[in-house]
Amino acid sequence: MKKYIITALFSLFAIASVSAQLKSDAQVSKLYQNYISIKDALASDNADKTSKAATEFIKTASAIDYKILSEGNVNTLKKDATAISNASDIAVQRETFFNLSDNMIALTKQFKISANPVFVQYCPMADGSWLSNEKKIINPYYGSSMLSCGSVKSEIK
Incomplete structure (x- = not known):
């Protein structure tokens, strides 16, 4: 009987652990989707759409539990997204996107954010990923003026 109780307890802890991991992956996955919206808006040369996408990113980041992602990391992401959201000049938005991208790339390597591969791409002209x-x-980084400039540097599965 004692053996069954211990086995049941371990099973509950394992289920709770898996559940917590899935919740954290889901929160970070939503943040990633907001990031993709920012990237797509920049690629389409639309500063207003970029600003709105960054505002959504901030809302999602604000809802992330600090047990999942440290307060410092969340604040860094929110700081970059806020700078993008507040800027009306797409050149300024793109400049801040460098930092946001570097931080999101690091985050993507820590969490399972997609069932599909995520590609890290690089533009040598902008020297940014x-x-x-x-x-x-x-x-x-260049939108319609150099839309296809760059290459895939790695794949995160």
């Missing part, structure tokens, strides 16, 4: 759901290059 970003994340994408697809291999096709759609450059957020």
